[in-house]
Amino acid sequence: LDASIGPRTLALILMWFLMAIGAMLPSAAPMIRTYCEIADTARIKGEPVVHPLVLVAGYLSVWLAASMLFAAVTLAVHAFAATGGIFDPLLGAAGGLALLVAGLYQFSGLKEACLKKCRNPFSILFSNWSARTVRVFQLGVAQGIWCLGCCWALMLVMFAVGVMNVFWMALIGVFTLIEKQTAGSLPTRLAGAILLVWAAALLVVSL
Template sequence: MRLDQRGDSAHSVVMTGHQDDFSHLDRAGRAMANVARNPRLTVNIVVGAGIAFAWLLLGAMAIRGADVRGSAPGDTLLHGLPQLPLPDFLERFFALCLSPAPLDASIGFRAVALTVMWFLMAIAAMLPSAAPMIRTYCEIADTARIKGEPVVHPLVLVAGYLGVWLAASVLFSALTLSVHTFAASREIYDPVLGIAGALALLVAGLYQFSGLKKACLKKCRNPFSILFSNWSAKASSVFRLGVVQGIWCFGCCWALMLVMFAVGVMNIFWMALIGVFTLIEKQMTGSLPTRLAGAILLVWAAALLVVSLSVGEIR
């Protein structure tokens, strides 16, 4: 559904009753005013800036994490990148996220830091794949505006969507903390983390073949029916729509996020790969990419489990 220029003009008349006049503003002011009255442009700018900011922080964290990890994929490249000076609170935040062993901070602080880290990963890897949802909502909203109907800003929808991933980040944080705490208590990081990673890959691989995965992916690929049938001019209802779409997305992608336990939660290269895969998976039709990924994950899980058990026996 696309609107022509005449439709956009009608939109402004219906919404305001007259053409907005920003001639009294300077150039920067006129630009900001035009952005503010264009919800589609606003949400694209905010979402794009949020994704870029998340990748920026995760990139800085990954550079520092390359010194903590052993030899994860891409660490050689990261070693050659400069570590830019950052505020003390960010350095402390990075340390809480990257250290597998408990630091001198309380478990509460570390849980919060890990939650923020997982949420940043969700923004970086999962929010781009929400583009079909955002685009569809904006197209329906454009039509509603032309008819003179009130429309809730699409950022409310995005907030509901991200609310689900924030809740998921709490769960992933608790799981990360549990695995690291157990490994620290036994002083056997390598085999425990390796086995945990293998189990995560096994679950992720099997889930790719499940009916629930297929159902959730179908909803993610076709958000129009949900958005159109539940359309509302109330902010609370639109927020709930975002939550519903977020739940479908979580149902589609939660298992892929478990892959980070196998490759290291701050492996930025695998994070990017997962983000690209989810974006492609939601744009394509058919089940070939999903099933192929599932097969690869299962083979990988078996190999990692064998290696981890061998390390445990040697120790």
């Protein structure tokens, strides 16, 4: 095996993880703030509380695992798709298929279910409140899973625009923040429609 595969894979994992932190932590801020508010109330009552960083660690552990998967997909795409470099956008049908999956997922029931959980962290945190470190970490993991379920398909856009495209990652971060803070499905459906039109254009051009 090529000795450079290990370091390259680690670098890709770190890259995806840093991008995920930059894109997803802002939209997770309401969840973290809600936990802190509940913790402050418990502390005033004299009850023991777990530091919110434990919750954040659980949340980020999910995105670290997801980053490993995205890194593996990046390497696989680079090996089998027609790209000039590992960070280059997917061309033609491959890019169109990535956008097609991302667009269709915006209309799925799973997307809607995960988004509802992300929009209402108070009920989950309050009903599962615990003063045990392990339990709070698990709460963070649960919130991370809901967030991943909500946003994983949007990450596929990065394959169509280039996985090192900071502008698009920032744009995804802004969109997820708006999506989670806006009632209704308009932002989600609008983004899905845009992605589907974009996918159709790439697929038609590639014929």
